[in-house]
Amino acid sequence: MEWPDRARFVSGFRRRGAYVLSGAPRAGEPVIDRSAFEIAPWAIVERSLRLDRLATSESVFALSNGHIGLRGNLDEGEPHREPGSYLNGFFEALPLPYAEPGYGYPEEGQTLLNVTNGKLVRLLVDDEPFDVRYGTLERHKRVLDLRDGVLRRDVMWTSPAGQAVRVRSTRLVSFVQRAIAAVCYEVEAIGAPARIVVQSSVVANEPTIVHGEDDPRSAAALRGALVCEYHTARDSEVAMGHRARVSGLRMAAALDHVIDGPEGTVSSAESETDLARVTVSTELAPGRTLRVVKLLAYGWSAERSMPALRDQVDAALSAARRTGWDGLLAAQRAYLDTVWEHADVEIDGDPELQQAMRFAIFQIVQAAARAENRAIPAKGLTGRGYDGHTFWDMDTYTLPVLTYTTPDAARDALRWRHSTLPLARARAAQLHLRGACFPWRTIRGEECSGYWPAGTAAFHVNADIADAVRRYVSATGDTAFERDVGVEMLVETARLWASLGHHDAEGGFRIDGVTGPDEYTALCDNNTFTNLMAARNLRSAASAAERHPERAAALGVDGEEIAKWREAAGAIVVPFDTELGVTAQCDGFTRFRRWRFEDTPPDAYPLLLHFPYYLLYSSQVVKQADLVLALFLCGEEMTLEQKRRDFEHYEAITVRDSTLSASIQGVVAAEVGHLELAYEYFRETALVDLRDIAGNTADGLHLAALSGAWLVAVAGFGGMRDQGDVLAFAPRLVAPMTRLAFHLLMRGRCIRVDITPHDARYELRSGDPIELEHHGERFTLEHDASRLMPCPVREQVPTVAPPAGREPFRRGAGADAHRRVGRG
């Protein structure tokens, strides 16, 4: 293997969908400030506007309820990097091209569409459009309030002609009224009277960034993807309906306004194809304010007619009008109060991490709260990265958080998976497999992966989904769900594994030619993670079928099939290198070429942009936790000593070119005693977006990495495991953290765990007494009687480190020093 000159990386290959930085301010643009977000316990505060970081802030300040997503674009629309208004599941279809087609390759892709933008509020001050790039931005503040669930903006601006105004806005996407978003927009004249015009618009087919912009066909296909089917304007109300040109999905948006201004304030409404707006015109004396509350309703459907959709959004708008702005605000707060009561994680000793932790939980809730039988995309509804697709990390990273904090959202996401079972069955049949084969990436359920070695071959997604079902049922005791939904999913995925694997001459159950989570190794035999997860899938299906014999019988499951599942699970092959004493990630892995990390320059990461797949695939270099993820999720039968050996081996070759890695490395590092390292990974995963560590927060938030922050807190430092008959903890803390507390919902109970460096206090906030385990010791937690348990003295272990040049994100390091791209 030859090692490249640094120079070669300057013009690195650009991956489809990868974000290319273009944020450097253009000549003439004011760079207003360069400080980062301010640290606060319950808010993300921006006190200066950096145009070169606008794209990042658009993602960080995105609001969503899982159904509607609005990027944190400025009210007036521009400047922007990507205007974003999304409806969960509303996509356009695109052809997937291949230089050499193959059997079973998906022919059509799906990409999340930027729908009609209803959050626009444009402002004319005297004769000047309010635009932060012109005139003087005297003061700027934006606050994402994690308890109120709103984005607030407070700006003081002097126009190029010298007229000063103060603009305040508050934006929300309602958790309670799923179809509703709203903006309260206030303009105040400062110093002198001002002629003010506010235009509240909804526009379609805004120019947007095309992911995969190197493919001119995709760009062409998305240009004008929305076809206008109606538009109306009357009094303070406007509305528009559109159809996606190829996918045929239909959507509608309707606006209404409550206007509060001085006498002489007038308004008018107008609409045409792709544009509808209400214009408010007034003159403000100094110190006087014009207030426009904009209510915005969205709806979409693949089935319903446009008249039906139009009725639907008008009705939602009518309900919102009745609730009113203050009512929406109050309901939003009340909803979040309940969320935080069950989901908050408290961290003492690192305020930045505390903020990041709550930001993470807030974003998970935003992504999932009202998704209601739709997918949770990898970026939530905060950007169009990865085309808005959902991957396995929903099931493996995000659903655990939801399962133990907002279980109804976990159930809804699994119901979405279940709703795609007919497609998954058809896919399995196409691949000549039994049961169901869920897609590697999708919006609606069809496989959309255009590179099968890291798509279709990553069959583990099926076991990940099955494990999410098992986990949800185990944590909630929701037997109705298990009977109606769970059994079928477990059975169909178990059938997939039974047909994918086979018993070899020695009786071992092998699964050959698959790809595990580590995408720097592909099409390998007996991937340990896949095999162990498949074995669990088979066992879970067997148990569930036995618990629900009628349902199982209806699915054609008989005793013989169950016995075969158990037999395969019991005989599963786990490759082990007896010479090194470590578990192999897959057959032969520990014999592969060692990667020359010491010769790999920093700008050669992520490696997949600079090295061919074959070189990565045949080397001992790991993109993201794979064997280490198996240590976490399937570690119940391994000794701590083995886990430590394995972790130390793989830690040294894992480059974390995916943001899915740090959290899992952190969880296992904590378990095997590398607490300082675990803490660093905790920060790396939690701060992924607030510090733009991957360098592509602009494309949308990293929901799995944010979920991973919760995993490091609860499963790493809390040591929580839910794979045996009782919920187990093994708390351990490391400086600078002085306290870590979290809540878990478990079969109707709310449990609080409060950890200090020396002990842990368990408290039953609600529900019946429950048996728990603390560092292997079982005890029963009674109501109104908290238990203080001592934490064992920490065992000393030798230091381990990731590969040279791939150290974790460090306290105080600038984001620029840690740009990486990629996910799992």
Added chain:
Amino acid sequence: MEWPDRARFVSGFRRRGAYVLSGAPRAGEPVIDRSAFEIAPWAIVERSLRLDRLATSESVFALSNGHIGLRGNLDEGEPHREPGSYLNGFFEALPLPYAEPGYGYPEEGQTLLNVTNGKLVRLLVDDEPFDVRYGTLERHKRVLDLRDGVLRRDVMWTSPAGQAVRVRSTRLVSFVQRAIAAVCYEVEAIGAPARIVVQSSVVANEPTIVHGEDDPRSAAALRGALVCEYHTARDSEVAMGHRARVSGLRMAAALDHVIDGPEGTVSSAESETDLARVTVSTELAPGRTLRVVKLLAYGWSAERSMPALRDQVDAALSAARRTGWDGLLAAQRAYLDTVWEHADVEIDGDPELQQAMRFAIFQIVQAAARAENRAIPAKGLTGRGYDGHTFWDMDTYTLPVLTYTTPDAARDALRWRHSTLPLARARAAQLHLRGACFPWRTIRGEECSGYWPAGTAAFHVNADIADAVRRYVSATGDTAFERDVGVEMLVETARLWASLGHHDAEGGFRIDGVTGPDEYTALCDNNTFTNLMAARNLRSAASAAERHPERAAALGVDGEEIAKWREAAGAIVVPFDTELGVTAQCDGFTRFRRWRFEDTPPDAYPLLLHFPYYLLYSSQVVKQADLVLALFLCGEEMTLEQKRRDFEHYEAITVRDSTLSASIQGVVAAEVGHLELAYEYFRETALVDLRDIAGNTADGLHLAALSGAWLVAVAGFGGMRDQGDVLAFAPRLVAPMTRLAFHLLMRGRCIRVDITPHDARYELRSGDPIELEHHGERFTLEHDASRLMPCPVREQVPTVAPPAGREPFRRGAGADAHRRVGRG
């Protein structure tokens, strides 16, 4: 693994470039006859015109000298399936699309262009165009004469109006004057006087079939690919020059005519964009003939200007005019007489096989004779299948034939490979490898493979090229070539292997993550064929470098590097299944899932059109000889017993979905004693095109399979091996063959081997005495003293067979029963 209903295969996925049968006659078209080609020792004779097999006959009757290729289209152009006029290396560039791009993926493809068609001769009889689809075709005969090197046609036709004519034409593509083709066209009026018009044309941008026709962009790119730069017409001469729109290559064609008709015959010439023609008009009394000899010159260049090209073709035409039609004919015959003297293979006992064998040799000569530092495409210049690309089979299948029969052509082809070394070095650097990495498929030298697991990862192409160099040098003793060309190619490919592989903990030299010849297994570790060929490559480089120390030093080779090559070669890993006692095709192969051949319906072949890659890759199913090819090419260190065990294991799982397989299975079957099977494979590979066994001869001939026929004859039944210090033979014959004789050129000698069931006679036709080996016994062959050596009595071995449903092509079986698609 689930097994499909037969019904599912009806609407099978269509592979890019795969030929889809559309030959069934349309309503209203006369199906003139249904008999096959007539068997003759030195000719391919067609006595009836089958419109539904027109495409096949266009390939079978193609003429070429390796520089110009003319498909066997009817003189009058239509009906046709694909009009084809090709110039070796003249291509258009096309973008290669990817749903998910990756580092190092080639972005531009190359596709052979149908250039301006200069072989057209249209005929008007009274007022009716001569078209076999109308009127009555009273008699039809076409003969491809393998000794004269011409295609003759003799047709009797009655027009719809009742006028009968006899049309005779003879077409040649000159072996002696490389830029020249010619047609002698004669029309005779029968029964009544006839007004006759002959239009001899050259036309550009004919509608043609686009390979990968499911990609509308390719079709669009090739429509109007030729841009006219000049056209002229004067007296009996016309000419046109064109440029390929994207690749920028330039070509020119010029025609001149010698017209011999009754008094009153007149002619005129005209030209316009994309059309130039000479029109000859006369009236023929019954029994009188009009004769038009058309001389056609082609030239192309990437460098030279259009005026220079124009001069070049005009000059070539001038030389051809001087030679004249009779002179061209005589020179053609003389050229082929010399070829047959060194290259003929005689077979008694199976006239069909004799014919097919000579057809094969003739086509190899046609493809290579005057290619002169250009590639030999997989289909020669007989069709646009595989986009006109050259693959590894040139080096491994075709060059052995040329090396021992027309070594200058082998040398020229290797010089072409050598001329692409700068591109191969750049490709290796792009892949972070040392040395040179030759393309998997290409026209000019750039990698054009759009699916890297079966393209870039098939690194064995480099060892195949190196072995062709070694073989050529060994067979010819051409030390000048070795010094000037060979050393550099061997050194650069050896460097590739040294950087691709690595020594593992136990010291073995592993090559992981590559794809061998069997494309139903990919990205595997330690492919036995690849490893053994790489080891030979390393050793060949070491020896060549030692023989040419100055040249090696100039390439930076030192003793240490040579030592490393030998060390790696000596430590090469060969996976062996000790339990089964068979060599594994790659690590883990013998543990893969067994394929359920008994449940695979006949229409599920070729499997790659009906099963996903992952299922093929993880199963014990072999597309084409891989481990068996290693037994042939690298068998010198294996015992016969081991080869037999290995052959029997792999024969039972090899489906021959590639036409590259039968010949190699045949060679090894003969070696290990399965002579009847070897004979069946001999026929299968030799008859591949005359019987259209693969079902896609329409796209062009299968040059590697035809070359394989020679391999079965010489290396299979002749048992020839040239890997030790003397040329070794182990002749064995099987009924119905009663005699097999062939010639070999070896270091300036011509050796004839004449085999009967009981003995073999060796004869030195020219050159110095030489030591040979016959079934392990060494002897010296003297001039004028042939040696008769007895063949050992045949050892009885148990019968083996390929998988159920994949029996070899049998005597007398119709082609329809044996349709397959695919190559290697």
